Amino acid sequence: MFSIALSAVTTSLFAQAAAKPERLTLGQAFDAAWSQQPEVASLAMRRDAAQAHQRAAEAWTPEPPALEVTGKTDRLGSSLGTREYEIGLTVPLWLPRERGRSQALAEAESRAVGSRTTAAQLRVAATVREAWWNWQRAAVELATAQDQLDSAQRIALDVGKRLKAGDLARADQHQADGAVAAAQATVAGAEAASSVARQALAALMATPATHAKLTLAEPYSEPTPDPSPIDLSAHGDFQWLRDRAAVAQGVVALTATQSRASPELKIATTRGRGAAGEAWQQTVTVGVRIPFGAGPRYDARLAAARAESVELEALMTLERARLSGERDTAKARVEAARLQLVAADRRAQLARESRGFFDKSFRLGESDLPTRLRIEAEATEADRQAARARIELAAAISAWRQALGLLPQ
Numbered sequence: 453m454f455s456i457a458l459s460a461v462t463t464s465l466f467a468q469a470a471a472k473p474e475r476l477t478l479g480q481a482f483d484a485a486w487s488q489q490p491e492v493a494s495l496a497m498r499r500d501a502a503q504a505h506q507r508a509a510e511a512w513t514p515e516p517p518a519l520e521v522t523g524k525t526d527r528l529g530s531s532l533g534t535r536e537y538e539i540g541l542t543v544p545l546w547l548p549r550e551r552g553r554s555q556a557l558a559e560a561e562s563r564a565v566g567s568r569t570t571a572a573q574l575r576v577a578a579t580v581r582e583a584w585w586n587w588q589r590a591a592v593e594l595a596t597a598q599d600q601l602d603s604a605q606r607i608a609l610d611v612g613k614r615l616k617a618g619d620l621a622r623a624d625q626h627q628a629d630g631a632v633a634a635a636q637a638t639v640a641g642a643e644a645a646s647s648v649a650r651q652a653l654a655a656l657m658a659t660p661a662t663h664a665k666l667t668l669a670e671p672y673s674e675p676t677p678d679p680s681p682i683d684l685s686a687h688g689d690f691q692w693l694r695d696r697a698a699v700a701q702g703v704v705a706l707t708a709t710q711s712r713a714s715p716e717l718k719i720a721t722t723r724g725r726g727a728a729g730e731a732w733q734q735t736v737t738v739g740v741r742i743p744f745g746a747g748p749r750y751d752a753r754l755a756a757a758r759a760e761s762v763e764l765e766a767l768m769t770l771e772r773a774r775l776s777g778e779r780d781t782a783k784a785r786v787e788a789a790r791l792q793l794v795a796a797d798r799r800a801q802l803a804r805e806s807r808g809f810f811d812k813s814f815r816l817g818e819s820d821l822p823t824r825l826r827i828e829a830e831a832t833e834a835d836r837q838a839a840r841a842r843i844e845l846a847a848a849i850s851a852w853r854q855a856l857g858l859l860p861q
Contacts (some may be wrong), residue, residue, distance in 0.1 A: 461518070476560075476800055476853050478580070479596070479673065480729065482580045484657040488657070489517045490575055491568075491569060491572040501560040505558040505561055506562060509555040509558040512542050512846050514545075514551075518541070518542040520539070520542060520720065521538070522538045523535075523536070524536040529695045531565065533728025534726060535725050536728060538722040539720065539721060540718055540719060540789075540858040541720070542718045543717045543718075544716050545714055545715045547711075553705045554700065554706055555701030556792050560698040562599060563698070564696060567694075567695040568692055571689050572694035573859060574688045574689060574854070577854060581850050581854055584850075586653075587646070587649040587652070591646055592840050594646045595839065596832065596835060597638040599832060600828075601635035603828050604631045604632045607623075607828065608628040608629055612628075627821055627822070627825070628755070628821065636781045660823070671845035674853055676786075676860060677856055678854050679783070684772055687857035689771065693764065693767055693771050697767075700761035704758050708754060711746050712745030712750075713743040714743075718738070719736075719737070721734060721737045722734065750812070752790050770782040775857075778855040781855070782848070782852035782855040785848045786849055793841040793844075796838040797841070799834045800834040800837070800838035803831040803833075807828055807830075
């Protein structure tokens with residue numbers, strides 16, 4: 453049922469992408485990508501397995517009872533009429549503390565199913581976020597290149613008019629046309645890069661090629677997370693590692709109790725006669741089978757379980773340090789991106805004002821074409837840097853959320 457619901461969500465997202473591609477959000481892209489992951493297909497079965505382990509740990513016996521039926525006769529020998537029939541029930545018994553530790557291990561495995569899914573979602577989120585912001589960067593480069601081409605064409609058109617009027621030389625026309633050609637080449641390269649980035653994101657979403665022409669309505673950014681400290685133990689990656697360590701500890705505890713095979717209680721009844729004509733006799737048998745314990749096989753299982761537990765405990769320490777470093781680095785990156793955006797916006801504003809001044813002076817014949825083209829290039833570059841700074845700030849916020857273990861929105 454869970455898989456069916458996710459399939460319905462995916463179909464709906466694809467329909468939205470086809471009908472309104474410009475409204476695609478990062479959250480929708482993540483939902484579509486996550487619905488294609490193998491973890492989604494196996495999630496329900498993993499939960500069923502965990503629940504089955506819990507039911508097994510709560511059972512009265514570690515293994516199901518066994519029924520034994522035997523018969524004995526002397527027909528192949530003396531044929532004196534000797535007969536004996538036995539029917540019995542063999543019941544495995546829990547070792548001391550084995551049942552309680554089995555229940556604790558089953559509960560730890562059940563928790564690990566959820567944290568494993570969360571950790572998988574974060575891995576997918578990191579991949580989608582990277583592809584998403586690469587696409588946005590490529591889109592900014594394409595938009596800037598197109599603006600540069602439009603400006604170069606306007607200048608070339610103006611130069612053509614003034615050439616006909618005799619105000620400018622043909623060399624100026626060639627220079628203006630060369631600027632248009634250069635801008636066209638830049639647009640072609642930006643379109644190719646944008647297409648590659650778009651297809652990379654569409655591949656993660658498993659979106660059909662006909663629906664891969666994704667665009668975004670500006671402005672867009674994920675919500676800024678709360679700057680107050682967040683407990684790293686709530687991070688999905690750390691929870692998954694912690695639950696794995698809990699499972700490993702449960703395996704160690706259970707293995708320590710399973711130093712021998714399960715003892716067995718046997719209850720049987722026997723009905724038989726010594727020879728033909730004798731009365732049938734019936735007896736009841738009650739017995740206990742206790743296997744010998746310890747040995748090299750047990751030592752090997754216990755040592756391997758302890759090694760796994762120790763390794764995961766050490767990994768938890770390293771993981772906490774890694775997550776703390778990533779969180780601090782991501783936060784610092786956001787602060788730096790904010791400062792860069794302020795500076796880039798200021799530069800873009802000044803460049804636009806300068807472009808207006810030189811555009812007017814060029815029309816009045818007070819400045820030459822090379823100066824006009826240089827000022828136009830500087831203004832275009834300033835606009836590009838400002839637009840790129842806005843994307844970088846949004847990407848930094850997204851990376852900060854990733855470092856905090858928050859899924860895309």
